[in-house]
Amino acid sequence: MSETETDLEELRRGTDLVKRGFARMQKGGVIMDVVNKEQARIAEDAGAVAVMSLEAVPADIRKRGGVARMADPADVEEIVDEVSIPVMGKSRIGHTKEAQILEAVGVDMIDESEVLTPADDAYHIDKRDFTAPFVCGARNLGEALRRIDEGAAMIRTKGEAGTGDVNQAVHHQRTIKGAIRELEGMKHEEREAYAREIEAPAELVHETAEMGRLPVVNFAAGGIATPADAALMMHHECDGIFVGSGIFGAENPPEMAEAIVEATNNWDDPETLAEISKHLGKGMKGDANADLAEEEKLQGRGV
Amino acid sequence: MSLIAGVVAVQGDVEEHAAAIERAAQAHDREVTVREIRDSGIVPDCNLLAMPGGESTTISRLLHSEGIAPEIRDHVAAGKPLLATCAGLIVASSDAGDDRVDELGLIDVSVERNAFGRQRDSFEAPLAVDGLADDEPYPAVFIRAPAIDDVGDGNAEVLAAWDGRPVAVKQGSVVGTAFHPELTPDSRIHGLAFFENGSADVPELEETA
Numbered sequence: 001m002s003e004t005e006t007d008l009e010e011l012r013r014g015t016d017l018v019k020r021g022f023a024r025m026q027k028g029g030v031i032m033d034v035v036n037k038e039q040a041r042i043a044e045d046a047g048a049v050a051v052m053s054l055e056a057v058p059a060d061i062r063k064r065g066g067v068a069r070m071a072d073p074a075d076v077e078e079i080v081d082e083v084s085i086p087v088m089g090k091s092r093i094g095h096t097k098e099a100q101i102l103e104a105v106g107v108d109m110i111d112e113s114e115v116l117t118p119a120d121d122a123y124h125i126d127k128r129d130f131t132a133p134f135v136c137g138a139r140n141l142g143e144a145l146r147r148i149d150e151g152a153a154m155i156r157t158k159g160e161a162g163t164g165d166v167n168q169a170v171h172h173q174r175t176i177k178g179a180i181r182e183l184e185g186m187k188h189e190e191r192e193a194y195a196r197e198i199e200a201p202a203e204l205v206h207e208t209a210e211m212g213r214l215p216v217v218n219f220a221a222g223g224i225a226t227p228a229d230a231a232l233m234m235h236h237e238c239d240g241i242f243v244g245s246g247i248f249g250a251e252n253p254p255e256m257a258e259a260i261v262e263a264t265n266n267w268d269d270p271e272t273l274a275e276i277s278k279h280l281g282k283g284m285k286g287d288a289n290a291d292l293a294e295e296e297k298l299q300g301r302g303v
Numbered sequence: 304m305s306l307i308a309g310v311v312a313v314q315g316d317v318e319e320h321a322a323a324i325e326r327a328a329q330a331h332d333r334e335v336t337v338r339e340i341r342d343s344g345i346v347p348d349c350n351l352l353a354m355p356g357g358e359s360t361t362i363s364r365l366l367h368s369e370g371i372a373p374e375i376r377d378h379v380a381a382g383k384p385l386l387a388t389c390a391g392l393i394v395a396s397s398d399a400g401d402d403r404v405d406e407l408g409l410i411d412v413s414v415e416r417n418a419f420g421r422q423r424d425s426f427e428a429p430l431a432v433d434g435l436a437d438d439e440p441y442p443a444v445f446i447r448a449p450a451i452d453d454v455g456d457g458n459a460e461v462l463a464a465w466d467g468r469p470v471a472v473k474q475g476s477v478v479g480t481a482f483h484p485e486l487t488p489d490s491r492i493h494g495l496a497f498f499e500n501g502s503a504d505v506p507e508l509e510e511t512a
Contacts (some may be wrong), residue, residue, distance in 0.1 A: 005431055006464070017444055025390070027357070
């Protein structure tokens with residue numbers, strides 16, 4: 001062995017490197033919403049990189065109305081035991097206790113999600129206190145950098161969940177990328193002023209400008225319902241894809257799941273995409289974003 | 304003329320490997336051009352190859368469906384270097400203990416997936432690794448990491464162990480690590496796998512000016 005000795009005492013858990021590193025391992029992959037272990041198995045067999053365990057898919061939450069909360073920890077545990085890929089869980093925005101419970105049952109990442117009913121109108125969870133990494137939604141650069149400042153290890157778009165309409169995910173991704181391009185052309189003092197304007201920490205604004213991208217992994221989420229939708233979000237430079245109701249709301253979930261995984265890998269190859277998209281059966285029905293009343297929209301929760 | 308470095312890019316932390324290869328090449332005064340591999344037909348052009356971290360079930364599935372798997376076997380059979388990290392190591396092993404992973408059998412070891420636990424158990428720690436450029440421990444990042452269970456007939460040489468379990472091995476032109484050398488700025492593992500790999504065949508191109 002080497003001249004130096006490995007000291008087991010020097011181990012550190014829950015560092016930024018370990019949390020952000022976990023998120024990086026998901027890149028180029030598809031994370032699928034599942035509500036039970038049978039769905040989790042279908043997702044893993046189709047090539048999902050992780051599953052998001054929740055009580056009901058967003059389309060059903062939307063239909064049902066009422067308060068949407070964290071899933072039953074027993075159901076989350078069943079999913080954790082069923083699959084070998086990472087399991088994520090959703091907590092309400094600002095609900096530190098739901099997040100701690102999810103961490104205690106062993107979820108690998110927590111989604112502090114606007115799909116559930118927010119528990120706190122003013123504050124998000126202080127995510128730096130956790131060993132588990134967090135993913136948070138963002139519609140624009142200011143929101144994204146505020147969440148990263150709070151400790152988020154991954155950002156996702158806040159497309160209108162449960163609609164099957166990709167329109168808002170595209171809008172958020174374009175808004176974030178457009179803001180970063182604008183930043184890249186700015187002088188130091190202009191970036192400082194911009195940071196104040198978007199209510200984001202200046203240090204993160206400079207870091208983003210220098211990297212030419214968000215400092216953490218950036219996924220697409222909300223309204224992705226077909227292989228072509230997943231490919232479109234990869235075309236818009238997302239690092240990977242969350243699919244919610246689009247898989248288990250489709251006529252043939254295993255085939256839809258597999259097709260979305262393949263489309264995410266082959267996003268820039270139209271001929272392969274055409275093959276992948278054939279004979280998938282009906283996709284989820286969905287609701288066009290433009291038809292939703294303002295109060296029906298989830299994306300404005302937790303800014 | 305520069306070396307062609309391929310990074311398997313069907314899923315996982317591809318850019319990080321690309322950047323680490325570039326840093327290692329610079330430290331060894333070599334010039335590389337990195338190509339991402341999401342399709343068959345690119346591996347045969349590559350002088351060296353990296354298989355990144357990610358999810359082994361996903362990577363394995365896509366390597367086979369895209370026809371990349373046999374090309375990687377040919378690459379190693381030709382004595383060209385391969386660095387396989389975390390999920391890459393699982394896929395490169397001869398036994399991943401999971402039907403959903405179709406192993407490439409490039410390193411004669413069996414691995415245990417998630418051997419150190421779930422993400423809450425993931426960790427970083429300085430690790431003593433044999434054969435590195437200097438004797439400083441390597442800043443190793445273990446993320447839901449596998450461990451090597453059995454080194455079989457001893458064809459694979461153990462380079463590092465954590466708590467008695469092998470976490471870095473070398474067999475012929477292949478180096479496999481359970482941790483993620485691509486996540487830290489220290490490029491010594493990439494250097495070892497590609498430019499100081501005594502058993503690998505890397506063309507001696509003229510040094511960069």
